[in-house]
Amino acid sequence: MKKLINAPEHVVAEALEGMAFAHADLIRVNRDPDFIARADAPVRGKVALVSGGGSGHEPMHGGFVGRGMLDAACPGAVFTSPTPDQMLEATKAVDGGVGVLHIVKNYTGDVLNFEMAADLAREEGIDVHAVVIDDDVAVKDSLYTAGRRGVGATVLAEKICGGMAEAGAPVDHVVDLCRAVNGAARSMGLALTPCTVPHAGKPSFDLAEDEMEFGIGIHGEPGRRRMKLEPADRIAEMLMEPILEDLPFRRGDDILLFVNGMGGTPLIELYVVYRAAEAIAAKHGLAVSCRLVGSYMTSLDMAGVSITALRLDDTMRKGWDAPVITPALRWGG
Amino acid sequence: MARDATALALWLRHANAMFANEQAALNALDAAIGDGDHGANLARGFAKVVTKLDEATQATPAALFKLAGMTLIGTVGGASGPLYGTFFLEAAKAAGDAATLDDAALAACLRAGLAGVRARGKAEPGDKTMVDALIPAIAVLDGGGSLAKAAEAARDGAEATKPIVARKGRASYLGERAIGHVDPGATSSAMLLACLAEAS
Numbered sequence: 001m002k003k004l005i006n007a008p009e010h011v012v013a014e015a016l017e018g019m020a021f022a023h024a025d026l027i028r029v030n031r032d033p034d035f036i037a038r039a040d041a042p043v044r045g046k047v048a049l050v051s052g053g054g055s056g057h058e059p060m061h062g063g064f065v066g067r068g069m070l071d072a073a074c075p076g077a078v079f080t081s082p083t084p085d086q087m088l089e090a091t092k093a094v095d096g097g098v099g100v101l102h103i104v105k106n107y108t109g110d111v112l113n114f115e116m117a118a119d120l121a122r123e124e125g126i127d128v129h130a131v132v133i134d135d136d137v138a139v140k141d142s143l144y145t146a147g148r149r150g151v152g153a154t155v156l157a158e159k160i161c162g163g164m165a166e167a168g169a170p171v172d173h174v175v176d177l178c179r180a181v182n183g184a185a186r187s188m189g190l191a192l193t194p195c196t197v198p199h200a201g202k203p204s205f206d207l208a209e210d211e212m213e214f215g216i217g218i219h220g221e222p223g224r225r226r227m228k229l230e231p232a233d234r235i236a237e238m239l240m241e242p243i244l245e246d247l248p249f250r251r252g253d254d255i256l257l258f259v260n261g262m263g264g265t266p267l268i269e270l271y272v273v274y275r276a277a278e279a280i281a282a283k284h285g286l287a288v289s290c291r292l293v294g295s296y297m298t299s300l301d302m303a304g305v306s307i308t309a310l311r312l313d314d315t316m317r318k319g320w321d322a323p324v325i326t327p328a329l330r331w332g333g
Numbered sequence: 334m335a336r337d338a339t340a341l342a343l344w345l346r347h348a349n350a351m352f353a354n355e356q357a358a359l360n361a362l363d364a365a366i367g368d369g370d371h372g373a374n375l376a377r378g379f380a381k382v383v384t385k386l387d388e389a390t391q392a393t394p395a396a397l398f399k400l401a402g403m404t405l406i407g408t409v410g411g412a413s414g415p416l417y418g419t420f421f422l423e424a425a426k427a428a429g430d431a432a433t434l435d436d437a438a439l440a441a442c443l444r445a446g447l448a449g450v451r452a453r454g455k456a457e458p459g460d461k462t463m464v465d466a467l468i469p470a471i472a473v474l475d476g477g478g479s480l481a482k483a484a485e486a487a488r489d490g491a492e493a494t495k496p497i498v499a500r501k502g503r504a505s506y507l508g509e510r511a512i513g514h515v516d517p518g519a520t521s522s523a524m525l526l527a528c529l530a531e532a533s
Binding site: 033054076077078079080081082083084085107108109112113115116138139145146149197199200204217219220221222224 | 367409
């Protein structure tokens with residue numbers, strides 16, 4: 001294992017301290033319990049958005065804290081859900097008095113910990129709502145699994161709902177919008193290499209030089225299927241087809257297309273995939289009006305890519321285009 | 334046999350030693366069908382429990398269980414944090430204000446803990462989870478069996494998760510690829526009960 005770390009047990013804390021130095025104008029970092037809050041929190045009269053999850057997916061979620069996106073993010077240990085005490089303190093710290101939305105990725109640990117935190121926050125009189133994101137089409141049958149995983153749609157929901165909350169939308173609207181984004185978004189990912197969790201010290205699975213792992217999540221867990229490596233255009237097809245079939249997306253739909261790197265794939269390759277993905281969308285008669293390309297939801301050093309498509313409506317487009325000023329996403333304003 | 338809080342604290346101290354020693358083995362089980370950190374997370378949680386036990390003596394079994402539950406919820410993370418935390422919090426409620434727990438009262442605590450885990454995680458028997466170790470163990474106690482026999486049943490229950498597909502938790506995403514691997518949560522539950530048998 002070759003990593004730029006001091007000791008595996010200090011990675012999360014030291015990264016938080018680094019973020020606090022690097023983005024002091026946008027965020028403040030609370031320690032013990034650990035959470036990142038926007039510098040001007042709480043914003044009175046604004047619906048607050050809180051998310052969180054295991055570390056190792058940077059910039060998600062801490063990099064999305066700031067004006068127009070999240071009010072707070074709770075980082076857990078690497079690939080491990082944060083704990084209810086973190087979520088409770090973060091919720092209290094950013095509550096602007098008009099409701100708090102927890103955006104939760106559908107993993108058993110995240111869901112259980114956020115449920116406990118929401119129970120505790122409600123006991124303290126805070127109006128807490130939760131939306132669980134589950135957009136991963138790689139998981140087929142939710143009757144026999146913990147259900148579809150929350151992946152790329154999380155980033156989109158945080159941006160779109162954050163934009164509308166900043167513009168003054170009431171809590172019920174923000175909650176409905178978050179559910180709508182989740183309901184209209186689908187994602188699929190694959191890995192070219194495994195990732196190495198610092199405290200594990202070795203790769204999370206073995207993959208031969210000419211193989212790829214199809215249908216992965218974001219925690220270095222093995223995917224649905226292992227197969228021979230294909231060219232980027234073919235990979236884009238293999239990811240796009242199940243996404244487009246699943247919703248289903250229909251000719252004439254207006255979509256947001258998000259090509260996400262898993263952490264170890266250079267941007268130049270992501271653009272090669274994006275080129276193919278937008279062409280496939282056009283072939284299906286879909287109009288791409290919003291786009292995001294880059295590594296925004298990663299699995300440490302994993303090489304790989306995921307694609308997310310979201311069928312847009314006017315509110316979603318407005319939320320997406322709204323100004324955002326966070327460490328990882330900035331536009332408008 | 335009546336156990337006070339000090340006697341029961343020995344259980345948690347044994348568990349701390351067990352998870353410290355078995356950390357790598359549990360991580361390896363988890364790496365096969367999950368993300369490889371189950372041992373590290375439990376070792377961190379139980380180490381913190383023991384730190385707190387050293388700071389202050391707990392007056393009753395309920396206080397001891399509550400301390401363990403809250404500490405695990407706050408330090409373990411993942412799914413196992415709230416699940417093991419809930420196990421001990423529900424056990425604390427069942428213990429009431431008793432100063433000591435006899436065999437029947439301890440069994441009632443474990444039964445309440447299991448019920449809490451099932452309510453929180455919504456797992457059914459055969460879903461390949463910690464419930465598969467806890468259910469047969471509690472059944473042995475319900476039938477009047479000893480803690481040692483219950484711990485054996487838990488170990489057998491954990492072993493029996495090997496040939497089945499997971500329907501809860503991260504391993505469920507693997508479908509048939511989870512077959513042939515023992516569930517790490519069932520294994521750690523069996524270890525926890527082995528520690529209880531050893532401490533009693």
